[in-house]
Amino acid sequence: MRSFWSRRGSLAVTVALFFGLLGAAAVAAFAQESTPAPSGSIILATTTSTADSGLLDALAPRFLAETGLTLKPIAVGSGAALELGERGEADVLLVHSPAAEQAFMDEGFGTERRTIMYNDFIIVGPPSDPAQVAEASSSVDAMTRIANAGAVFVSRGDDSGTHALEKRLWESAGITPGGAWYTESGTGMGDTLNIASERDGYTISDRGTFLSLRDRLALEILFEGDPALLNIYHVILLNPENSPAINSEAGRVFLDFMLEPATQQFIGGFGVEEFGEPLFTPCGDNSCGVETIATPIATPSP
Amino acid sequence: MTSAIIQFSGVIARAAGQVILDVPEFVVAAGETIALIGPNGAGKSTLLHLAALLRPPDAGIVTINETIATGKNAAALRRSLSVVFQEPILFDASVMANAAAGLRFQGEPRAVAERRAGLWLEWFGVQGLADRKARSLSGGEASRVALARAFSTDPAVLLLDEPFSALDAPTRASLLPALRAMLNDTRAAALLVTHDLHEAFAFADRIAVMEMGHIIARGDAQELIARPPTRRVAELLGIETILRARVAGIEGRETRLEIDGARGASLRASIPAGTLLRPGDHVTVTLPAGATRAFRPGSNGPRGANALPGRVTGVMARPSGAQLVVATPAHIVALAAWDVCETRWAIGDCAIVSFPPADVHIVPDPT
Amino acid sequence: MNELASGLGEAAGLLLGGNPEVWTIISLSLRVSLSATAIALLLGVPAGAMLALARFRGRSLAVGAVYAGMGLPPIVAGLIVSLFLWRNGPLGAMGLLYTPTAMIGAQALIATPIVAGLTFAAMNALDPRYRLQLLALGAGRAQTIWWLLREARLPLVAAVIAGFGAVISEVGAAIMVGGNIKGETRVLTTATVLEVSRGHFQTAFALSFVLLGLTYLVTVSLAFLGRQQQPARR
Numbered sequence: 001m002r003s004f005w006s007r008r009g010s011l012a013v014t015v016a017l018f019f020g021l022l023g024a025a026a027v028a029a030f031a032q033e034s035t036p037a038p039s040g041s042i043i044l045a046t047t048t049s050t051a052d053s054g055l056l057d058a059l060a061p062r063f064l065a066e067t068g069l070t071l072k073p074i075a076v077g078s079g080a081a082l083e084l085g086e087r088g089e090a091d092v093l094l095v096h097s098p099a100a101e102q103a104f105m106d107e108g109f110g111t112e113r114r115t116i117m118y119n120d121f122i123i124v125g126p127p128s129d130p131a132q133v134a135e136a137s138s139s140v141d142a143m144t145r146i147a148n149a150g151a152v153f154v155s156r157g158d159d160s161g162t163h164a165l166e167k168r169l170w171e172s173a174g175i176t177p178g179g180a181w182y183t184e185s186g187t188g189m190g191d192t193l194n195i196a197s198e199r200d201g202y203t204i205s206d207r208g209t210f211l212s213l214r215d216r217l218a219l220e221i222l223f224e225g226d227p228a229l230l231n232i233y234h235v236i237l238l239n240p241e242n243s244p245a246i247n248s249e250a251g252r253v254f255l256d257f258m259l260e261p262a263t264q265q266f267i268g269g270f271g272v273e274e275f276g277e278p279l280f281t282p283c284g285d286n287s288c289g290v291e292t293i294a295t296p297i298a299t300p301s302p
Numbered sequence: 303m304t305s306a307i308i309q310f311s312g313v314i315a316r317a318a319g320q321v322i323l324d325v326p327e328f329v330v331a332a333g334e335t336i337a338l339i340g341p342n343g344a345g346k347s348t349l350l351h352l353a354a355l356l357r358p359p360d361a362g363i364v365t366i367n368e369t370i371a372t373g374k375n376a377a378a379l380r381r382s383l384s385v386v387f388q389e390p391i392l393f394d395a396s397v398m399a400n401a402a403a404g405l406r407f408q409g410e411p412r413a414v415a416e417r418r419a420g421l422w423l424e425w426f427g428v429q430g431l432a433d434r435k436a437r438s439l440s441g442g443e444a445s446r447v448a449l450a451r452a453f454s455t456d457p458a459v460l461l462l463d464e465p466f467s468a469l470d471a472p473t474r475a476s477l478l479p480a481l482r483a484m485l486n487d488t489r490a491a492a493l494l495v496t497h498d499l500h501e502a503f504a505f506a507d508r509i510a511v512m513e514m515g516h517i518i519a520r521g522d523a524q525e526l527i528a529r530p531p532t533r534r535v536a537e538l539l540g541i542e543t544i545l546r547a548r549v550a551g552i553e554g555r556e557t558r559l560e561i562d563g564a565r566g567a568s569l570r571a572s573i574p575a576g577t578l579l580r581p582g583d584h585v586t587v588t589l590p591a592g593a594t595r596a597f598r599p600g601s602n603g604p605r606g607a608n609a610l611p612g613r614v615t616g617v618m619a620r621p622s623g624a625q626l627v628v629a630t631p632a633h634i635v636a637l638a639a640w641d642v643c644e645t646r647w648a649i650g651d652c653a654i655v656s657f658p659p660a661d662v663h664i665v666p667d668p669t
Numbered sequence: 670m671n672e673l674a675s676g677l678g679e680a681a682g683l684l685l686g687g688n689p690e691v692w693t694i695i696s697l698s699l700r701v702s703l704s705a706t707a708i709a710l711l712l713g714v715p716a717g718a719m720l721a722l723a724r725f726r727g728r729s730l731a732v733g734a735v736y737a738g739m740g741l742p743p744i745v746a747g748l749i750v751s752l753f754l755w756r757n758g759p760l761g762a763m764g765l766l767y768t769p770t771a772m773i774g775a776q777a778l779i780a781t782p783i784v785a786g787l788t789f790a791a792m793n794a795l796d797p798r799y800r801l802q803l804l805a806l807g808a809g810r811a812q813t814i815w816w817l818l819r820e821a822r823l824p825l826v827a828a829v830i831a832g833f834g835a836v837i838s839e840v841g842a843a844i845m846v847g848g849n850i851k852g853e854t855r856v857l858t859t860a861t862v863l864e865v866s867r868g869h870f871q872t873a874f875a876l877s878f879v880l881l882g883l884t885y886l887v888t889v890s891l892a893f894l895g896r897q898q899q900p901a902r903r
């Protein structure tokens with residue numbers, strides 16, 4: 001009775017009821033909005049650098065026109081993309097992290113892994129090139145020169161695919177990086193390039209990001225072309241036995257689309273208009289033989 | 303006996319564990335006006351909030367129109383009540399929307415509510431402000447709107463919590479009679495909380511005096527002033543002269559009293575029926591200034607009245623005359639009519655204070 | 670600093686040139702953030718009012734939770750919503766992840782505590798005698814709440830503006846549950862992030878200017894709606 005007198009209790013009930021109704025209305029609104037059925041779209045988990053290139057944005061309308069499926073590329077880190085695939089939160093993967101991909105396949109999370117295209121990593125640095133990286137015989141040699149000269153090196157330090165490659169190179173060179181010359185940026189490729197430029201330092205970059213930022217960087221490509229620096233993209237079809245949510249049929253449609261000659265040709269021309277050179281080299285089903293060139297770095301060049 | 307609109311039975315209210323109101327019995331009857339007076343913290347506002355069903359009693363019951371108020375019927379019962387607070391609490395809307403709010407809450411259609419509210423705005427002389435923003439009004443205008451709003455629901459009783467305390471004297475002086483007239487016209491009962499004695503006497507038929515959560519006296523306003531039951535009530539009612547005295551002798555139905563601390567000064571007082579006095583008894587007497595007259599020496603007061611000579615020690619001008627403090631040597635407050643000879647009263651003048659023995663009240667309870 | 674000037678120019682070009690992609694992004698930003706703000710308004714105002722007016726067990730805990738929620742990082746809101754919307758989550762079957770609806774949900778989660786907290790503060794700041802007067806006038810519960818909200822509408826408008834400002838400018842939740850899909854879930858903030866990582870700083874600045882202009886227009890409109898009935902203070 002006391003609470004009712006002051007209307008506090010009943011007020012609480014009323015407002016709570018109101019709140020509840022609105023909540024229900026909101027949920028109903030959510031439910032209503034879910035008209036785009038999952039079957040009409042396909043979730044592609046991929047890496048940030050792929051999405052940043054703009055290639056997938058350009059492919060999506062072609063994919064829709066040809067297959068009637070909406071492509072939803074979700075850009076996350078390489079590890080996260082594989083994790084999403086493992087959990088069944090995606091329908092298909094487009095990734096470039098060979099070692100992790102192999103482990104993924106070995107554990108039975110994927111049913112098929114096919115080569116689509118590649119680009120490459122480059123070693124960039126200040127035009128003065130204090131470590132004389134431009135004269136290096138291999139990528140491992142280039143890294144050794146940087147370390148020996150004590151020249152500034154900016155690392156991604158974020159466990160990205162690029163960072164993984166860098167760590168393999170140090171390992172092959174028998175160097176444990178550290179000290180005043182070695183900086184970890186902990187950020188993306190673009191920021192890392194900017195930091196290297198500001199500090200007259202070296203870093204490893206994918207070609208696409210460097211090309212897009214080149215105009216505002218005081219950096220040059222000092223080393224390229226080593227097979228160890230190849231960056232190969234694979235599409236992985238996911239094992240639907242892991243999660244009923246995986247739309248493996250749509251995944252196959254995407255894979256087939258990526259391997260089509262018309263798509264391969266489109267990939268080969270992508271970026272020419274903006275950067276003067278393509279960002280990717282199409283290599284559907286290893287037609288170009290890139291897999292055989294890409295020698296494991298574990299056997300360093302002399 | 304007219305019917306009780308509001309009735310308290312055994313009502314106790316607490317705050318932070320302390321009893322702040324203890325009213326065994328209290329009634330507001332139809333059509334009557336009651337003023338609640340008393341010092342700050344006496345419980346006046348608490349009593350009004352309880353009467354308005356704005357808070358429940360911690361013990362006891364409040365009855366409205368012979369229905370016991372409960373949580374469930376409080377909202378319905380409140381409809382026969384209107385409350386006006388110390389400050390006119392107007393909402394951020396037009397004057398009309400404010401005045402019509404009570405009727406709208408009772409479910410009246412807008413047109414009906416606004417027509418009725420409009421009449422009340424007119425009664426209080428603020429119909430011209432109907433379209434103004436309520437927040438743009440002056441204090442007096444806002445008070446008039448708040449009163450119009452209170453009357454618009456046609457309440458059986460108005461509960462007024464110091465409604466004029468924020469207003470200046472002229473505004474108050476113009477609103478008080480208007481309110482009084484309105485209450486007479488509508489036959490609405492009213493309960494006025496005030497600490498302004500003048501306001502209380504001008505407004506109310508009946509007075510209830512509160513102190514420390516209790517109603518310590520109540521009754522007809524004139525009767526209370528003439529015969530306060532205790533010394534404290536006399537003080538709270540503002541009765542001007544309160545003296546301690548010793549019974550020096552009994553002469554029929556009168557007693558001769560020697561005033562304490564005033565050598566040789568004595569006065570005669572009527573012995574109230576049923577009071578037994580013996581010589582040597584100590585008593586407290588009260589004497590309202592209104593029962594007294596001060597004269598120049600040589601003039602004569604009424605036959606049979608007390609006539610105490612003394613010197614003027616204080617003068618307060620009043621529209622009706624001067625109010626003097628005369629040392630006889632006991633200090634007695636007395637009124638003097640404007641002198642025909644146009645001689646102003648001044649401190650140090652000689653004066654004779656005259657008052658009938660019947661108006662000297664021997665307080666039954668001297669505490 | 671050249672980017673600033675050229676970004677401003679490009680912003681004008683994007684808008685006037687009728688670039689359809691930019692207009693899609695703008696309309697999606699508005700749709701998502703205004704919907705989220707509307708939900709926050711519908712949920713947050715009653716919740717804040719309840720906290721201010723009602724007395725119930727656990728009220729101070731609830732108030733603390735709301736105040737803490739005002740600082741909810743967008744990325745956490747995105748993570749919470751993802752948890753529900755993941756295919757293997759409780760609402761996964763609805764297929765809402767990477768849709769504007771999911772973004773609206775996450776942004777509503779960000780804005781609701783802000784609106785609720787500021788509503789609570791606004792209602793608490795009201796003179797308690799207003800409520801007493803409404804009771805005395807015979808107002809019912811709904812009428813009491815409505816009149817008190819009207820009384821506090823200026824700070825309430827500020828609450829809504831704060832909620833909108835928080836969601837139109839956040840990027841963490843939008844990118845997490847929206848996925849930044851072109852034409853579908855790409856809004857001004859996520860598009861800006863993308864353009865920055867692509868090195869298109871000029872375009873990023875252009876989008877930023879559009880975002881600032883849009884935020885300014887919407888908040889000014891909201892403030893105008895509130896001020897329209899602003900009383901002339903005594």
